[in-house]
Amino acid sequence: MIAKIIKGREFDRLALYLMENGRGEIIDMRNLSSDDPEAAAQEMQVAASVSTRTQQPVMHIVVSYDPQDNDPSNADMARDAAEVLRGLGLGKNQAVVIRHRDRDHAHMHIMCNRVGPDGRAVSDSQSYPRAEAALRRIERRRGLTITPGRHAPDPDTGRRMRGDRTTPGPRQHGAPGGVKKALAEARSWGELRSDLARQGWRAEIVRRGNQNGGR
Structure with missing residues (x-):
């Protein structure tokens, strides 16, 4: 599994993109009173406006599964999304989880509000290490193919993405x-x-x- 994280300002534009041409399949809506992504986007924008200092309240997380594994069920994806959000400190925040089937591999999009119910934005520091650590836990728990990350390596071999680095930290490189x-x-x-x-x-x-x- 791999994750991509993008920050943004406008929930409505992201919701329109994710549901464009009917390609989006809603598999979970978390901490929201709305029942569709467009309405949820408006609800999230209002909630985010409480934090006047937060310029990029939108966190868009794309989680892709290894094509060697069987396609996850929607229930599997919902549980995996919840674990990724908890790993990022966003477990109590508003989020919409949407599945796309327009690629050869299974993947989902998570539209999340960084501004929580307390009106404060969750820090996005170290987002990739925390997200990748959550993916390694999911892979191990569900017996999926383990994909070494740049920040969270294979738990068995210690190998990382790009050159199979085995250094303790991703920024420690050896010179030839x-x-x-x-x-x-x-x-x-x-x-x-x-x-x-x-x-x-x-x-x-x-x-x-x-x-x-x-x-």
Whole structure:
């Protein structure tokens, strides 16, 4: 399973897109009094207006399933959506879960209001790590194909998306041996740049505060 997260300002535009040409199948409506996505969008916009500081109250989450697995039922999707929302701290917030069948793989869209019943917006910090961690829990619980993420790796192998990284954190990268050798042996910036260029790398000077550093 993989997740994509997009933030926005207008619930009604997203609702129209998700239900365009009758392609959307509603599988859950959470913490809402409305019974259709368009009315729910208006209800969510009113609720979001309570938080005048929140410029992007819309959280649009797309969850896709591995095509190797059997298609989930609508009930499965509703439970999975609830778990993803809880993982993001949005379990008590307004949300509409809509299934699309216009791709070769099963997937759903979650339109959620970041502004909760207390009038405060749930932080979107670390959204991808938290969403991916929820997906790993769902995969393990339901026996689905485990898809390594960039932030939440395969729980058995520790492998991550892109290069099967096994580092403890997604931002900890190892440098190739040739790069390490160039850094250790270069006698000038010119020599370092030339050596790195031959290996397909480049050195840049970056400024942090009042200090310069290389990368």
